[in-house]
Amino acid sequence: MxxxxxxxxxxxxxxxxxxxxxxxxxxxxxxxxxxxxxxxxxxxxxxxxxxxxxxxxxxxxxxxxxxxxxxxxxxxxxxxxxxxxxxxxxxxxxxxxxxxxxxxxxxxxxxxxxxxxxxxxxxxxxxxxxxxxxxxxxxxxxxxLNDVKNLGGVYISMALVQADQKDYLGGELSAIKALNVLRESQEKPKIYEAYNILGYISNELQDYEKSLEYHTKALNLAKENNLNEFFQVATSLNNIGNVYQNQGDYESAISNFNEALRAKNLFSEKPNLYAILLDNLGYSTFKLSENSELPPELFNKSLKIRDSLNLTFGEIYSNIHLSEYYAANKDTSKAKKYAQEALRLAKETKRDADVLMALKQAGTVEPENASIYSREYIKINDSLQNAERKIKDKFARIEFETNEIIQEKDKLAEQNRNMIFFFGLAIMIGILLFVIRSQRARTKELLLKQAQQKANEDIYNLMLFQQAKIEEGRANEKIRIAQELHDGILGRLFGARLNLDSLNKRQDEAAIDVRNTYLVELKSIEQDIREISHDLNREKSALNNNFVSIVNNLIDQQENLSDANVSFLIDPTIEWEKLENTVKINLYRILQESLQNINKYAQAENIKIEIKISGNKLKLVVKDDGNGFSVSKKNKGIGLQNMLSRAEACNGNLDIKSKPGKGTTITIAVPIETNIKTE
Missing domain, CATH: 1.25.40.10 (Tetratricopeptide repeat domain)
Structure with a gap:
């Protein structure tokens, strides 16, 4: 067999x-x-x-x-x-x-x-x-990961699974891949395993010459690199002997089995391998001698070891060999006994290949039941062949599907990376556009404020120019009046005084008294006119700042528009010419807006306006005794927002205090140091 x-x-x-x-x-x-x-x-x-x-x-x-x-x-x-x-x-x-x-x-x-x-x-x-x-x-x-060591080990594991399921071509390819991966490495035990698998597959395919080549390479590798921790040398010798046994070269097989059995501590360290070698040695010796009287000691010893180790797989082979042995010795009873035991154990393992071997031996030793065993053998063999074909296809399909899954996973990962990249790019572009728009809006707002400030300055300068023209007209008029008084009235009065003075030649008492009276009066008139002329000239020089005049004009307008009593106090120590025009413009506009709000809503009877220096701040206070309002509930309209914006433009603070029925007080505090003109 x-x-x-x-x-x-x-x-x-x-x-x-x-x-x-x-x-x-x-x-x-x-x-x-x-x-x-x-x-x-x-x-x-x-x-x-x-x-x-x-x-x-x-x-x-x-x-x-x-x-x-x-x-x-x-x-x-x-x-x-x-x-x-x-x-x-x-x-x-x-x-x-x-x-x-x-x-x-x-x-x-x-x-x-x-x-x-x-x-x-x-x-x-x-x-x-x-x-x-x-x-x-x-x-x-x-x-x-480019992990050569573990990749080679995985290829070996795949080859073992494929070889066990009789996918020999697939197993051979996996083992060769393992060798290619491990060839330049120092993983000698794994290379040894790959050679063993290739030797086993070649033996199963009956390519005995190639099988011997691979097993010999494994043996030499084990000897040269001292790979004997798990009795690799004895294992390779057993594998080589097995190939010779399948070839019918029982002498060479026996030689290798005997050499393997000489390994030190083999029985104590590897009893399973020891039992295999005994069984193989016994079988080759039995086939070589064809001596029916050869004692079955080796078979029995192997079976005993396998039974003690619960190696059911090995027990099946020992029983089949014993059945063959007793059949050759014409002991039909024992031949049937061991064949039936092998069949029982094979069915317990549920391995179809083992069952087939046991059925074949049972059919040989029980010719009366050969047809029954043959039908069962054919049924199982057909099923096994179908299963083997399916498992081969399944291995290929698993590898293909795994590759597809990994490729799909890589594709999804790449798509995710692309999506993240484009999403990130879109966010960056969006942020960039937002920043650009915000910057443009800020720049536009800044330019608008600059333009508004320029416009305010132009308006203020125009107001100053108009006020200067008015004051210039007033001054010219006053000069003209002073000249008229000085050159006309005083001249005539002076002439009259001279004429009267000439009357002094009259020496009567009445004339003297009259003349003296007129002379004194004329001197008095002359002095009054001269004082008026001088006062007019002094008033002109006193008008040294037009901002106060502009504010006075605004208050005059307020008095004409409203029945409320207005009191205006201004600190005379304020040096207006040193302050920025922006401060004067914004103070003027805030005061103007405050008076407009009083006229619209307050119904005030008294208004108090005060401009003063408080510490290092210039303060404008506008207070009325009108209706007032709830500051917390009041929405800030355009007027109040403008007042707040103007105060902030001067680095100042706007404070509004008001209660319903209690009037309103608006205070604007502007720091002086940050608003001084620079030459």
């Missing part, structure tokens, strides 16, 4: 499992309860239930910690311990928890590693399509 025992694949899985080993015992720290729990959970000398309890406690502590890189690293340790204790459900939950936490922190490397853990979980629970899916997701992450 052709040997189809996939030892290469099984050992590959064992090697992958060895990556979840007990080498992190160094984490132990007696002062740290988490480290203590993790170390006890990883110690084989501790009873299983206690180890599991310690690992559960470690998980509880980690869940209470912050989601940082150290916490996630400890979660991986917890997952490893669940895996080693064969608590695969907890291993799966912990792995999914790591993915959740790693995604929350954008820890891509941890996400990829957790995908590998989930792939290992499904690979060990016979859900090969799910395992392949998670390995493919991890592969895409490690490609982006």
């Amino acid at each position: 052709k040997k189809n025992y996939p030892i290469f694949f099984i050992l590959g899985l064992l090697l992958i499992g060895c990556t979840k080993n007990r080498k992190d015992f160094s984490d132990s720290d007696n002062s740290d309860s988490l480290a203590i729990f993790l170390s006890y959970a990883n110690e084989d000398s501790v009873p299983f239930e206690k180890r599991l309890n310690y690992n559960d406690k470690a998980l509880s502590i980690i869940l209470d910690d912050d989601n940082d890189s150290l916490s996630r690293a400890n979660l991986f340790k917890v997952a490893n311990r669940y895996f080693n204790m064969n608590k695969l459900e907890k291993y799966e939950k912990t792995s999914k928890l790591i993915i959740e936490k790693a995604k929350a922190k954008r820890d891509t490397a941890s996400v990829g590693k957790a995908y590998v853990y989930l792939g290992d979980f499904y690979a060990n629970t016979s859900k090969k399509d799910s395992a392949f899916s998670y390995y493919t997701k991890a592969q895409k992450i490690y490609q982006k």
Whole structure:
């Protein structure tokens, strides 16, 4: 019977499992309860239930910690311990928890590693399509990260899954990808695994020459790099012997099996491999000698070891080999017994490939039931072939769909980046346009204020010019009157005085008295006229500032428009010629607006206006005893807003105090220092 025992694949899985080993015992720290729990959970000398309890406690502590890189690293340790204790459900939950936490922190490397853990979980629970899916997701992450070591490991895991499902071409391609990625690296154990997988696949495809080439490369690599921690040399020798066994070269097979069995501590350290080698050695020896009297000691010893280790898969092969052995020795009863045991175990495992081998052997040793076994064999074989075709297509579809999802994700990410970019650009443009518009509006407002100020100054200058013309006319008129008085009246009076003086020649008493009386009167008139003339000239020189005159004119107008009594007080020490025209204009306009409001709304009987110096401020106070209003409830109309704006233009303050029926007091305080003219 052709040997189809996939030892290469099984050992590959064992090697992958060895990556979840007990080498992190160094984490132990007696002062740290988490480290203590993790170390006890990883110690084989501790009873299983206690180890599991310690690992559960470690998980509880980690869940209470912050989601940082150290916490996630400890979660991986917890997952490893669940895996080693064969608590695969907890291993799966912990792995999914790591993915959740790693995604929350954008820890891509941890996400990829957790995908590998989930792939290992499904690979060990016979859900090969799910395992392949998670390995493919991890592969895409490690490609982006350019993580050669982990990418090579993922390709090896994918190749193992594909080879197990008889997708040999896909598995071969994945293993070659692993070699290409790892070729320049120092990851010799992973390169060794890739060679083993390629050797196994070539053996299954009956390309024995190529299979021997790959297994020989793996053997040389293990010897040259001292890769014997997990008995890689013995494993490779077994794999090479298996290829020779399938070729019918039993002598070469026996030579390799015997060399592998000479490995030190093989039985104590790797009893499963030891049992495989015994079974293979026994089978090759049996096929070579064709001696029906050869004792089945090697088969029985292998079966005993496998049974003690609960290696059901190996037990099936041991039973089939024993059935073959006893059939060759014409012991039909025992041949049937071992064939039925193999069939029972194969059906328990629910692995169709194992069931097919057991059915074939049962049909051989029970010819009376051969038709029954044959029909069942054909049914299972057809189903298996359909499943294999589907799983091959499914692997290709998973890889294709994963690529599509990643491409779609990348496309969406790019679209999101573009949207964010254009959205940000639009916001920036909007802000820029807003700033430009605001700046333009501010500039326009500033220009308008400047124009308004210029207009106010022009108006004020025009008012000053008009007032100056009026004053000039008044002064000219006064001069003319003074000249008339001086040149006309005084001249005539002087002549009269002379004439009267000539009468002094009369010496009678009456004439003298009359003349003296007139002379005294004329002198008095002359003096009065001279004083008037001098007063007129002094008044002209006293009119040294037209602002006061303009305000007086405004008050005169108010008295003509209203029946209210107006009192006006002005501090004579104010040096108006030193103040900016802007201050005078705004004070004048505020006073004008205040009087207009009094006329419109106040119905006041008395108005008091006062301009004075208070400290370093010039104050204008307008007070009336009119109706008043509620300052808090009163909406600021255009008039009040203009008054406030004019006060602010002079760096001053506007204060309005009023109550219904209590009159109104408006006070404008303007700092003098900031409003002095500069030459």
